[in-house]
Amino acid sequence: MAELIFFSGTMDCGKSTLALQMDYNHRARGRGGVRFSRNDRAGESRISSRLGLETDAVEVQDTTDFWEEVMIRRTRGQRIDYLICDEAQFYTPGQVEQLAKVVDEIDVDVFAFGITADFRTRLFPGSQRLIELADRVQVLQVEALCWCGRRATHNARTVDGVMVTEGAQVVVGDVDMVVEAAAPTEAEHAPVVGYETLCRRHFMRRVTAHGASLMAQQDQLLPFEVDVCLWHGSGGPGEPGGPAEPRGA
Numbered sequence: 519m520a521e522l523i524f525f526s527g528t529m530d531c532g533k534s535t536l537a538l539q540m541d542y543n544h545r546a547r548g549r550g551g552v553r554f555s556r557n558d559r560a561g562e563s564r565i566s567s568r569l570g571l572e573t574d575a576v577e578v579q580d581t582t583d584f585w586e587e588v589m590i591r592r593t594r595g596q597r598i599d600y601l602i603c604d605e606a607q608f609y610t611p612g613q614v615e616q617l618a619k620v621v622d623e624i625d626v627d628v629f630a631f632g633i634t635a636d637f638r639t640r641l642f643p644g645s646q647r648l649i650e651l652a653d654r655v656q657v658l659q660v661e662a663l664c665w666c667g668r669r670a671t672h673n674a675r676t677v678d679g680v681m682v683t684e685g686a687q688v689v690v691g692d693v694d695m696v697v698e699a700a701a702p703t704e705a706e707h708a709p710v711v712g713y714e715t716l717c718r719r720h721f722m723r724r725v726t727a728h729g730a731s732l733m734a735q736q737d738q739l740l741p742f743e744v745d746v747c748l749w750h751g752s753g754g755p756g757e758p759g760g761p762a763e764p765r766g767a
């Protein structure tokens with residue numbers, strides 16, 4: 519019996535790699551499928567893995583109807599046994615319902631891959647619907663790690679290296695974005711948006727790898743205990759929007 523499976527995890531934990539592997543394995547056994555994605559970092563109509571694999575896919579738009587996508591292909595005589603749905607956090611709740619219908623009504627397996635929550639820890643609407651409807655939600659085995667070595671559970675967004683908690687929900691980007699060392703003039707300056715996976719503790723305290731390394735440097739430089747402001751938030755220590763703990767983060 520066909521299933522709707524949601525493979526989820528943080529950014530950079532191997533979801534797209536697994537999507538490409540599953541497509542390969544099913545295809546190798548003679549099954550027919552279609553690959554879908556939306557807003558892949560590599561560009562439109564692509565599924566790309568940081569391991570270097572990349573392939574073509576059908577770009578999902580707000581107007582895409584998965585039921586129709588399958589019906590049109592089957593009418594043409596194409597074999598459709600499964601769908602690979604990457605970056606599924608960007609699909610609409612209605613599209614997730616179409617995927618469930620494809621599973622239940624015409625026995626097509628749907629393998630969806632995506633992050634559950636955004637940079638504010640809020641569920642993406644597509645991921646929420648997948649969690650509500652999937653036969654199984656499978657958390658990926660490969661753990662993305664926080665800079666402290668703990669399992670990363672959250673996706674932080676940075677703008678010019680500083681963690682932010684306000685902004686549009688969707689901004690395509692990558693982990694390990696390099697922030698320019700030499701500041702360009704204001705007119706040229708386009709903010710660099712990046713992402714970093716963190717454990718909950720460091721997400722809540724807003725301590726990114728960059729912030730932690732600054733704090734470590736300050737600890738080495740200062741001969742005595744002083745209050746050091748290394749943050750850009752508005753609250754006081756431990757308050758929402760406030761700083762990371764300056765010591766023992």
Ligand SMILES: Nc1ncnc2c1ncn2[C@@H]1O[C@H](COP(=O)(O)OP(=O)(O)O)[C@@H](O)[C@H]1O
Pocket residue numbers: 528529530531532533534535536566567568569660661662
């Ligand atoms: N040079 C590398 N050598 C080995 N593994 C790598 C390399 N670069 C990336 N990876 C692996 O690829 C994973 C990211 O895979 P990817 O499918 O792009 O993630 P996701 O789709 O979840 O964001 C990393 O967690 C890491 O395990």
Ligand SMILES: Cc1cn([C@H]2C[C@H](O)[C@@H](COP(=O)(O)O)O2)c(=O)[nH]c1=O
Pocket residue numbers: 528529530533534557558559632633635636637638673674675687688689690691692713
């Ligand atoms: C947290 C967060 C992420 N995104 C974007 C950034 C990337 O383009 C994708 C995730 O891709 P990955 O293959 O899982 O690395 O999502 C976003 O738009 N908004 C966010 O809050």
